Amino acid sequence: MLEINDETALEEAAQGNADAFGVLYERYVGRIYNYIYYRTGNPYDAEDLTSRVFYRASSHIQQYRNMGVPFSAWLYRIAHNLVANWHRDNSRHQEVPLEDDYQLQHRSEHPEMKLERNEELEMLLNTIRKLPADRQQLIILKFVDHLSNAEVGQIMGRSEGAVKSLYHRTLLTLREDLEKTDSTG
Secondary structure: OOOOOOHHHHHHHOOOOHHHHHHHHHHHHHHHHHHHHHOOOOOHHHHHHHHHHHHHHHHHHHOOOOOOOHHHHHHHHHHHHHHHHHHHHHHHOOOOOOOOOHHHHHOOOOOOHHHHHHHHHHOOOOOHOOOOOOOOHHHHHHHHHOOHHHHHHHHHHHHHHHHHHHHHHHHHHHHHHHHHHHHHH
16 A cells, blocks of 8 residues: 555545545544444444445545545544434434453453453443433544544534533543442442
């Protein structure tokens, strides 16, 4: 594959260079898939929606204009819109199953500790699923994709300060909800 930066790849892709778009695809497909997977909870739907994101991006690459927002933010916005439509069309609840590799990481743990850890993780995921879509998006971008507040702001169309504020409020809400669940469970 070519070793070029996003700006050059975008320019060449807009002129019809499939290899240049391939560079962008390879660079971002994992991040976009992870984002969609955590929003849908289904690997098959995540694969389908990821392919739609990149199909839509390749179909509209000529209209992309760098307005001071990175290309990745444009991809995340496409993904966000497709996921929102998917949820609206399917009226599904978001489910993120416990992954096998998570359990394998703690193979040496005592069975009771594994069970407790899995229950805690499931409680956290259930609490996150109850958050509004923008807060779920924030959690995914911060903790799954490990993006900075500035990068999250570009993707969500908010200022860095607004992201910090939303992040703080979200963590407080999660803590309160988890404390309620813990005291009633």
